[in-house]
Amino acid sequence: MKITLEQWQTFVTVVDEGSFAKAAEVLNKSQSSISYIIAKLQEQLPTPPLSQQGRKAEVTDAGKVLYRHAKNLLKDADDIEKAAQYLASGWEPEVTIAADAITPMSKILCALQDFSKTSPSTRIRLLETTLSGTDEALLSKQADIAITARIPPGFFGEPIGSASMVPVASPKHPLLRHEHKISEKELKQHRQIVVRDSGTKRELDAGWLGADQRWTVSYFSTSIESVKAGLGFAFIPQTHIEQELAEGSLRLLPLAIGGARDIPLYVIIGAQSSAGPAVTTVAKKLIKHLKT
Numbered sequence: 001m002k003i004t005l006e007q008w009q010t011f012v013t014v015v016d017e018g019s020f021a022k023a024a025e026v027l028n029k030s031q032s033s034i035s036y037i038i039a040k041l042q043e044q045l046p047t048p049p050l051s052q053q054g055r056k057a058e059v060t061d062a063g064k065v066l067y068r069h070a071k072n073l074l075k076d077a078d079d080i081e082k083a084a085q086y087l088a089s090g091w092e093p094e095v096t097i098a099a100d101a102i103t104p105m106s107k108i109l110c111a112l113q114d115f116s117k118t119s120p121s122t123r124i125r126l127l128e129t130t131l132s133g134t135d136e137a138l139l140s141k142q143a144d145i146a147i148t149a150r151i152p153p154g155f156f157g158e159p160i161g162s163a164s165m166v167p168v169a170s171p172k173h174p175l176l177r178h179e180h181k182i183s184e185k186e187l188k189q190h191r192q193i194v195v196r197d198s199g200t201k202r203e204l205d206a207g208w209l210g211a212d213q214r215w216t217v218s219y220f221s222t223s224i225e226s227v228k229a230g231l232g233f234a235f236i237p238q239t240h241i242e243q244e245l246a247e248g249s250l251r252l253l254p255l256a257i258g259g260a261r262d263i264p265l266y267v268i269i270g271a272q273s274s275a276g277p278a279v280t281t282v283a284k285k286l287i288k289h290l291k292t
Contacts, residue, residue: 003044005077008070010037011049014057015067083121092144092278096125098137099147101195101220102163103265103290104239108147111289115282122278128219133198138270144279146268147286157266158283160290165261167253168241169233181256191215191232193223224250235261265290 013023014034024031038057042048049063059067099108105128112124127137135152137143151157167187169175175182175190191213198218215232217223223234224241228249238260244250252259267287269275275283 001044003041005074007037007041007044009074010034011041012067012070012074014038014050015059015063019056090277091119091122092276093121094123094125095145095278095282096127096137096143097145097147097282097286098127098129098134098143100134100149100265101128101130102149102165102237102263103147104163104237106239107289107292108286111285112282114289115285119278119281124282129198130195131197131199133200136199138268141270144270144275145283145286146270147290148266148268149263151266151268155268155270156272157268158287160265160267160287162262162264164238165235165263166238166241167233167235167255167259168227168245168250169253170228170230171248171251172230173233175233175253176251181254183256184258187233187253187255188212193217193226193232193234195220195223 010023010027010029013026014020017023017026020031020034020038024034027034038050042050045062045066047060047062049060049066050057051060052058097108099105108126112126115122116124127143129137134146134148135150138146138148138155139152147160148157149163173190175187192215194214194216196216196218213232215226217226220236220240223236224244226232227234227236228244233253238245241250245252267283267290269279269283
């Protein structure tokens with residue numbers, strides 16, 4: 001016969017309380033039932049975990065090891081019960097978010113941390129997407145929630161502000177050698193670093209000026225490092241490079257026309273009419289943190 005959770009709980013309580021009598025009070029059982037449960041446990045184990053010293057139960061060396069494992073086992077069992085109750089209440093076991101890479105990641109993480117405080121059993125999948133990749137994740141139902149710059153037909157979006165895309169280059173870049181406003185024609189004569197569209201069905205070229213020299217990378221982090229190395233210029237979300245601008249490793253390009261491009265952002269729930277409480281709560285947390 002296998003040892004039951006009740007036996008391990010009784011053993012742990014006896015160790016914690018130091019006696020059968022106190023354990024009986026904590027577990028609301030008679031002292032005789034505690035003695036019986038521990039006696040059966042002692043019989044089932046090859047090495048006794050407890051030794052009786054008068055009215056006290058002393059833990060053996062083997063018992064100390066078993067005590068640690070039993071504590072972990074009881075915690076795991078408690079977590080399983082809580083997770084089952086949580087799921088039975090209708091909360092989804094997992095929520096997937098497709099977030100356009102221009103969104104401030106620090107605010108997304110703050111929102112998810114806020115959500116996890118009250119809903120630790122719901123798993124989160126965060127997809128970092130770009131351009132049509134965000135819409136694609138939403139339309140193909142890969143994502144429950146999207147943070148995107150466009151609202152696809154048939155969806156409703158909650159505006160959460162905008163991302164400011166600013167033109168930047170290394171301080172040693174040729175475009176910054178002269179103190180004058182830079183024309184679009186002049187800009188096109190230099191290499192532009194562009195973050196690729198993560199979509200697979202259609203590739204968008206938003207942000208590309210049509211420069212003949214073009215390097216395409218997958219992530220803004222790579223774009224930032226490329227620009228810092230003097231390999232070209234790029235339009236990068238200002239929130240992603242505040243430290244680089246402050247320390248001077250990147251500089252804003254003074255354009256003759258334009259400059260910062262403000263791109264509106266929206267939070268969209270994919271299946272709004274059938275969204276469960278976890279999806280709805282995550283969306284509310286994202287809206288709250290991204291609007292601040």
